Amino acid sequence: MRRSRWPPVVTAAVLVFLWLPIAVLAANSFNRSRFGSSWEGLSLRWYRALLADADTWRALRNSLVVGVGATLTSLALGTSAAVALHRHRSRLQRLHYALVYSPLVVPDLLMGMSLLVLFVALGADLGLGTVYLAHTTFCVSYVAMVVLARLQDFDPSILEAARDLGAGRWTVVRRVLLPLLAPGLAAAGLLAFTLSIDDFVITFFVAGPGATTLPVRVYSMIKHSRNLPAINALSVLMLAATFTAVRASRRLLQEDRP
Amino acid sequence: MATDGFLIFENVTKRFGAHAAVDGVSVGVQKGEVFSLLGPSGCGKTTLLRIAAGLETPDEGRVWLDGEDITDLPPERRRVNTVFQNYALFPHLTVAENIAFGPRAAGWPRARIREEVDRMLALVQLTDQAGKKPRMLSGGQKQRVAIARALINQPRVLLLDEPLAALDLKLRQRMLVELDLIHDEVGITFVYVTHDQGEAMGLSDRIAVMNRGRIEQIGRPAEIYEAPRTGFVAAFIGDTNFLEGRVEEHLGDNYCRLGVEGFPDIECFNDTGRPPGEPVCLSVRPEKIRISRERPEPAPHVNVVPARVADAIYLGTHTRFWVRVGRHRVAVWQPHARFLLDERPIRWGDEVWISWHGDDGFMLERFSGADAALVATPPERIGAANGGVAP
Numbered sequence A: 001m002r003r004s005r006w007p008p009v010v011t012a013a014v015l016v017f018l019w020l021p022i023a024v025l026a027a028n029s030f031n032r033s034r035f036g037s038s039w040e041g042l043s044l045r046w047y048r049a050l051l052a053d054a055d056t057w058r059a060l061r062n063s064l065v066v067g068v069g070a071t072l073t074s075l076a077l078g079t080s081a082a083v084a085l086h087r088h089r090s091r092l093q094r095l096h097y098a099l100v101y102s103p104l105v106v107p108d109l110l111m112g113m114s115l116l117v118l119f120v121a122l123g124a125d126l127g128l129g130t131v132y133l134a135h136t137t138f139c140v141s142y143v144a145m146v147v148l149a150r151l152q153d154f155d156p157s158i159l160e161a162a163r164d165l166g167a168g169r170w171t172v173v174r175r176v177l178l179p180l181l182a183p184g185l186a187a188a189g190l191l192a193f194t195l196s197i198d199d200f201v202i203t204f205f206v207a208g209p210g211a212t213t214l215p216v217r218v219y220s221m222i223k224h225s226r227n228l229p230a231i232n233a234l235s236v237l238m239l240a241a242t243f244t245a246v247r248a249s250r251r252l253l254q255e256d257r258p
Numbered sequence B: 001m002a003t004d005g006f007l008i009f010e011n012v013t014k015r016f017g018a019h020a021a022v023d024g025v026s027v028g029v030q031k032g033e034v035f036s037l038l039g040p041s042g043c044g045k046t047t048l049l050r051i052a053a054g055l056e057t058p059d060e061g062r063v064w065l066d067g068e069d070i071t072d073l074p075p076e077r078r079r080v081n082t083v084f085q086n087y088a089l090f091p092h093l094t095v096a097e098n099i100a101f102g103p104r105a106a107g108w109p110r111a112r113i114r115e116e117v118d119r120m121l122a123l124v125q126l127t128d129q130a131g132k133k134p135r136m137l138s139g140g141q142k143q144r145v146a147i148a149r150a151l152i153n154q155p156r157v158l159l160l161d162e163p164l165a166a167l168d169l170k171l172r173q174r175m176l177v178e179l180d181l182i183h184d185e186v187g188i189t190f191v192y193v194t195h196d197q198g199e200a201m202g203l204s205d206r207i208a209v210m211n212r213g214r215i216e217q218i219g220r221p222a223e224i225y226e227a228p229r230t231g232f233v234a235a236f237i238g239d240t241n242f243l244e245g246r247v248e249e250h251l252g253d254n255y256c257r258l259g260v261e262g263f264p265d266i267e268c269f270n271d272t273g274r275p276p277g278e279p280v281c282l283s284v285r286p287e288k289i290r291i292s293r294e295r296p297e298p299a300p301h302v303n304v305v306p307a308r309v310a311d312a313i314y315l316g317t318h319t320r321f322w323v324r325v326g327r328h329r330v331a332v333w334q335p336h337a338r339f340l341l342d343e344r345p346i347r348w349g350d351e352v353w354i355s356w357h358g359d360d361g362f363m364l365e366r367f368s369g370a371d372a373a374l375v376a377t378p379p380e381r382i383g384a385a386n387g388g389v390a391p
């Protein structure tokens, strides 16, 4: 049978469709022109403009603070949820699983709105604190799923063997459970961090004045900035950072498979 | 304590839901012996072992080790170690670190740990693999790491859960010999769980045959094979013929006469003093029966029965005959030594005589049909029980 020409063509078309906008954006970030429609020569002008902008730096700092905070908190909460889901089986646990899993499929718009309504109802001051809480909320689900997958990957009798060999509960956690979970925890943490740094919709709802994160800053730049192409530069930098993080997390997950 | 021994289970019961996985087990394991728990899959062997290890808490009964009640001790405080069925090695640790796990948890000095790990590596012949991670080892090597990792703690009792089940036949036979050597070397009490009668026979000082959470018989391998006390034991260990009948009369000297439909009078050893009229199931192993063309000379206590050959399979070491007596089929295994053979080979359809000594028959209770699924060759396939299968 002769091989059809179509699969490679379709594949190429899909890839172009996926990557063309990003390529255009990346190219434009190096374009001297203020308008993307014409090429006026290679330049780092927009990167310079970006780095000189104090608001962007403040937004980056906010993003990092929220990202690190939400990552650490969701790691602690998500891991304990995963361990609980893994260890005990019951009908209640099925509900538990559904409740932990569902935020992954709830639209961001809905999450953002409901969190806003909640914060307002509680009379909370909208600001970095509420952004941090909101990010922790959705990161917990991702962390729990990644860690649970890792737990299901290894043989529970290993933990019994450790106790059989004389290790108390705490020693089992420290010498067996944590080392075995470490790659999963690192991967989950990177994922949570990436999601937090990236989030726009939910943050937009719950961020008060002065709690601008990077994505929100990008949005306001589009609306107000005179240095519009600096957004391109910022996007390229964020893209690079995200790729690095995702790659690192995948490497960690693949390592040490028995 | 009703039972005595080094490791004692006293009336131990463990239920999962309504189902009793271990049902009122009492047994004493002697110091230094290899004691096997032998039974079909699902009979509760692993559960009993886990109760000894402290990984499962019995619902009823006590467990004693060296005179101390250990029922409520957590696993890490029992001087008992387990070789798990699937090895359960720590994937993130090297072979040497796996073996050193117990001593480290116990806080031995470093120098002593190193010395003992080296000694264990030598014992299980893995010195050159010390730095490898478990995933790089073969099945047999993993098995030996698991054994060394348990033995280094100098447990009072080593529990082994089907340690050879995952290995191929050749390796299994070699590891069996090695286990025997290791036991001789360390002299620790072994409790060995297996569903393989060959392993249990070859390795054990004593065997407990388990069925449905209960122990049916405890004894030396030869006792279990030669003098099974229940129909299940007779059928699970080796093969046997079952003939249903009843006790007719006592003959003195502990012999009695049995009536089995289609057979002439059968003489059988009866040390249990079963009364006349009692229905029994006579078990005779196929290799204890002789088959011949000529009628054997009458001799005291020897049963001689005319039969017709229904089937024969040549197997090198022996030939398996199935002969018809009335509506029964009886399996007879005949070795090929020249002086046992007739002038003309016995063939399908021949009229023959089968004979066995009264001491080789055992009167047991009826073999339960539900147990038939648990044994390799169910009686209705090998012999004539339950109405016989007439082809």
Ligand SMILES: Nc1ncnc2c1ncn2[C@@H]1O[C@H](COP(=O)(O)OP(=O)(O)O)[C@@H](O)[C@H]1O
Pocket (backbone or CB within 6 Å): B016, B020, B021, B039, B040, B041, B042, B043, B044, B045, B046, B047, B048
């Ligand atoms: N954790 C458990 N939960 C429910 N049932 C179990 C559990 N462990 C064992 N069983 C049941 O107990 C019985 C005995 O199991 P086990 O001791 O593993 O048998 P064996 O080792 O002889 O194959 C089986 O019917 C098994 O299904």
Ligand SMILES: [Mg+2]
Pocket (backbone or CB within 6 Å): B042, B045, B046, B047, B162
């Ligand atoms: Mg088992």
